[in-house]
Amino acid sequence: MDAALVAEVRGHLLENPGPVTTSAVAAALQRSGRVLGSAALLELVKRISAQLAGAGPLQPLLDAPGATDLFVNGPREIWTDRGRGIEPVDISLGTEADVRALAVRLAALGGRRLDDSQPLVDVRLPDGVRLNAVLPPLSGEHTVMSFRVPRTRGFRMEELVTGGFITPAVADLLLRVLRARANFLISGGTGSGKTVLLGALLAEVDDAQRLLIVEDSRELRVDHPHVVQLAARQTNIEGAGEVSMADLVRNALRMRPDRLVVGECRGAEVRDMLTALNTGHEGGCATVHANTAESVPARLEALGALAGMSPAAVHSQLATAIDVVIHVRRHSGTREVCQVCLPAVSASGPSVAQVWSAEAGFSAENRARLDALLSTRAGTP
Structure with a gap:
């Protein structure tokens, strides 16, 4: 069909808004002086409807x-x-x-x-x-x-185990992290499954807890009865009206969250997130882009710089704000959890200690450290 005709009819319909019906297209055709058979007219209606809807x-x-x-x-x-x-x-x-x-x-x-x-x-x-x-x-x-x-609905942990995204042993460990109200960070590349894992974990949170989720754009789907989702807003055409992630994180703290969730830290909001997790907001979590779990401290340093934080300030906040780092990756066309680590800060700077990896399995020493942390968090002897 003549592209010029399609463009001409589409332009007429845009100038006269309304449903794209056969009669509306026929009227636009009459204005153009063209004549089409019934089959061609229906095809034109179909093409223009697809372009306008x-x-x-x-x-x-x-x-x-x-x-x-x-x-x-x-x-x-x-x-x-x-x-x-x-x-x-x-x-x-x-x-x-x-x-x-x-x-x-x-x-x-x-x-x-x-x-x-x-x-x-x-x-x-x-x-x-x-x-x-x-x-x-x-x-x-x-x-x-x-x-x-x-997604129209979020995944559940059992689905991720069945699909090979996470091993049963690591799934059990992460559920312990969740129940102990430890603060955790999920890292990974674009499309690696950070949001998928975060949504599945949050679906396992006790129904009595209130979840406050802050995102740049709403992506998280959480199967939980008490969820409040806040999404940042960019400037409008006039360059006004922006509501930043940092603004929303600060506001979320005034909404009495049982768990503060930052969908993705990618800017100055990292300062407010780390501060919140250092001021009694247990069970908080966030996602961040990083190549490996080992590169998470450097990534947080870079984000902290955007908020005017010195590396030393980021290190001190990180030492007590984040309990566990979970890294996910896209590997051979599939997505999987590949590392679980404990953040550590020493005289030489921040690092992570590997509790489990897809290649090496569990580290007995670091697994014992995590078990002790979770027992303390849960208030058990």
């Missing part, structure tokens, strides 16, 4: 069972991840102009502007999907989009 032709890919991510690198370069790793999709979005128009419309759905003056956008769409889009020339010749698809 949801994510257009990408919507079925976002709705597919198991979909976690979707990537658009160009009109014919579409990739998806349905939990088995990234794989190509045989679909065409038309021209570069069509891809750009789709990205601009989706950004507007989330209340953000995307154009030459604002060529980058990261926004949560009305259905919860998170979109990141970049326009040329920053992205080369084509508009690039990345979608993160939220």
Whole structure:
């Protein structure tokens, strides 16, 4: 079908908002002076409806069972991840102009502007999907989009054990960490399963406890009866209205949380998170990007610098704020828990002591140290 005709009819419908019906498309066609048969008219209605509703032709890919991510690198370069790793999709979005128009419309759905003056956008769409889009020339010749698809429900620990994400012995250990109200940090790379594990652990928290969750964009799905979720807000088109993660962490402390949860520490909010976990808020937790558990202290140092904290201040806060570090990774197309560690601070600086790793198993010495810590936390002899 003539792309110019599709664009002309779509433009008319955008100027006259309303349902994309056969009669509306027929009226737009009449205005253009074109005549189509009934079959072609229905096809035009279908194509324009897809372009004006949801994510257009990408919507079925976002709705597919198991979909976690979707990537658009160009009109014919579409990739998806349905939990088995990234794989190509045989679909065409038309021209570069069509891809750009789709990205601009989706950004507007989330209340953000995307154009030459604002060529980058990261926004949560009305259905919860998170979109990141970049326009040329920053992205080369084509508009690039990345979608993160939220789960409709969170995992439970038994599901993660059955799926091979975590071993039964380590799952039992982490449940002890949870019951003892120890503070823990989950580290890992993008898409490694940090949020999946955090949501599964929080689902095991006693129903009588109140969970306060702070996130940059709502991603956590927690099967728990008392959850309050706060999400940061970016500036609007006028450059006003921002509510930062640090603002939300400070406010969450005034909402009497039994457990404070920071969905991901990626900036100055690390100062407020560490301070909160050092002032009697037991059972707190957060996630952070890091290559290994050993690199977590350096990562926290870097984030602390964004909040004006010296390395020494970060070290002293870390020494008493975080009890356990859990590292997850994506390995050979699958995601797994691969390290459980104890943070340690010495004269030479902060480090971690490995309690368990996927390669070496349990360390008897460090396992005994963790057992003693959990017994103390739980108030047992």
